[in-house]
Amino acid sequence: MTHYSALTQRFSNWGTQNPGVGDQQARLALNPTAPLHCSSSCQLNTGEGKRRINPDSTADCGARPGEQRLSVRQAALQGGRVTEAEEKKEEEEEEEEEEEADGGGWTHSRKAELRVTLTLRPHTHTAGVMASDDTLRSLMFTLSYVLMKRRRDVTSADATRRREVQRRVAHRQYFHQRHKRMIMMMIAQTSRPITELPARPTRVWSNIESTDWWERVVMREFQPSDWLEKFRMTKETFFLLCGKLKPRLNRQDTRLRPALPLEKRVAVALWRLASNVEYRTISTLFGVGRSTVCKCVRDVCHAIVLLLRPLYLRTPSEQELEDAARLFATRWGFPHCVGAVGSLHVPIIAPSSNTDNYWNSRGWLSVVTQGAVNGLGQFWDVCAGFPGSTEHSAILQNSTLWARGCDGGFLLRQPPLDFMGHPLGFLMLGDAGYPLKSWLLKGYPESSGLTAGQRAFNRRLERARSVVDQAFLRLRARWQCLLKRNDCRMDVVPTMILACCVLHNVCELHGDAFAERWEEAVRHEESPQPADEVSPAADDPQAEEVRARYCQYFLQQEAQQRALTC
Incomplete structure (x- = not known):
């Protein structure tokens, strides 16, 4: 007979022998899941001492004020299962008490002072609350981990999708530009002049700027005073300077476009040094880009220092x-x-x-x-x-x-x-x-x-x-x-x-x-x-x-x- 069965049988016998007792104790004996209301003679053995409880009072046995009322079975379940040795010992003690009660001839008053002894582990309620908190904490940790992993997976998937889109766009632009360059190269190679006069080669993939001012005005119509005013030197000195800088500044033509002439590169740099005007003004004047003007100034200055300094600026x-x-x-x-x-x-x-x-x-x-x-x-x-x-x-x-x-x-x-x-x-x-x-x-x-x-x-x-x-x-x-x-x-x-x-x-x-x-x-x-x-x-x-x-x-x-x- 288990601990629960012994208590049920004991309350059943006691209710039969004492019909005047209220129905609350009977319901407790017959329904262990009902709320526990102990009599004045009932005491709870918890290890800290025994405490007597009024069965008609609304206070719960072993419960704190404001907490939900618990049955004996529920209190035992919340506190944790007892071991088999403890259950067997409790059954033997209960059987001895029953035999003693039957043999001694219990009186009505003695039966009214029935003591219900519940052998529970120490601090049963506190251990149950702590177990419940640990379970809740573990559940929250698991839920947080799942949510974080889900968010990380979604973010990784979005990044992968964006990289794939960017790769496809770059791939498409590359092939588009490559196709465009091939078409323009084919047009440039297959185009032939209609007349016998040599045609000026077309620059592919670059803007065609007007070079009329340099080719016609400067090279053909500039007077000696104009050369001196604009370039701060005579025309003869200018071409002598170009000849000395040729090993450093000469460039080769490519299949896509001809190189900028050496004389024009030197003229762009001298114009900048002589007037200190903005790059965009020189760019419009000579028909070249602003970046080309900057590069010409830098290259010509470096070439002058490298090639002409040992000749014209040296220790006497x-x-x-x-x-x-x-x-x-x-x-x-x-x-x-x-x-x-x-x-x-x-x-x-x-x-x-x-x-x-x-x-x-x-x-x-x-x-x-x-x-x-x-x-x-x-x-x-x-x-x-x-x-x-x-x-x-x-x-x-x-x-x-x-x-x-x-x-x-x-x-x-x-x-x-x-x-x-x-x-x-x-x-x-x-x-x-x-x-x-x-x-x-x-x-x-x-x-x-x-x-x-x-x-x-x-x-x-x-x-x-x-x-x-x-x-x-x-x-x-x-x-x-x-x-x-x-x-x-x-x-x-x-x-x-x-x-x-x-x-x-x-x-x-x-x-x-x-x-x-x-x-x-x-x-x-x-x-x-x-x-x-x-x-x-x-x-x-x-x-x-x-x-x-x-x-x-x-x-x-x-x-x-x-x-x-x-």
Whole structure:
């Protein structure tokens, strides 16, 4: 007999012997699933102690306030199944109680105080709630995982479908373009001129721009003054330049279209360097695309620096230095001088990075170029591309001119010439932004305490050093891309400056005319050149002795001139 059957039989017997008891206890005995209402003599054995419960009360046995009422069977089921050993032990205890009750002759009052002993596991209700929570948590986790997997599958399917659509569209466009190119190639190959005159080949897959201005106007109708005004050089110098650049710029024709002529590529670049107009204006003028104009400017500048710089912008030889020293001595009365050095600020647009470094002392963006010129105003050393805030002395110390001057190099003459009773080699002239060296002289700072010899030295130095200022003036007037704000990228600007210096030497060496009206734009520029000044602490004490001997020499020269005039 199970635990449930024993309880049922016990309540049945007790109800038969006690007919006066209410029907609630009978219903409990006959229907174990009904709500449990224990009598006052009923106690629940839970392991924490026994507690007596009123059978007529509405409180549930072993239930918390506000919870649903549970039957004995339901409480046993929620708490978990008992083991077979526990059930057998309970049955034996119940049978002993029944035999004792039958043999002892129970009275009515004793039967009314029937104790119902329910042997349950400790904390039955708490364990049931925890089991229910674990089951619910596991169910929610499983449901969330299924939903997430479903969403991931749907997203993956959508992405796969989009990739497939894109692949099909790209595949279709590829075959469409390929078919179109094949048709146009067949048309171009099968087309023949109707007349015997040679027909101009048709450019396939490109826009056909008008080239009448270049082929008819420039090449046939341009006068020498037009060549000089538009390209800043004569027609002969232009074609000489094209011949020297041919190994680098020559292009081969293809079956689809002919290559852009070499002369036209050079003309596009020179037009840009001379006028600094926009790419779209040059594009319309020459009948080429804007990207073609940009590429022509870049390629021609690189070719000029690579091929013509060793020929037209190089370190002078010893004979050339002697000629330059004689020119400075006869024209400006400054012996042993072979050149002058100066700096030029070229305006630019704001670069993409390190913009603060390109603001100069005048408050506008620029890159600095250092140039050394001879007595004829031709450059023989150029160092370009430094930010506008860089000091002139710092540029000099990072140039090859500094290394050659400090080590002697080309400025050291063997044997040195005698000057005022002391040996002296060649030297150069600079402004206040450069340090005073034995091979690089600059003027005395202007003040009221200067001696007559120092003032004479300053006058002669300014006259001789004006050759570099004049060279920079002619350079910017001839190639106005250095005068106006340059909108090229920063990696192209230094190459463009070097190319302009080389072209300046080409024009000066071949005697191309220079129009004075070109200087008007330079003289009325809105952005004056910044001035720089270095600290006297950077001056060389030995150079001061050389400058003092020049002061004595210039005083003697002025005294002799006054004596001759008198």
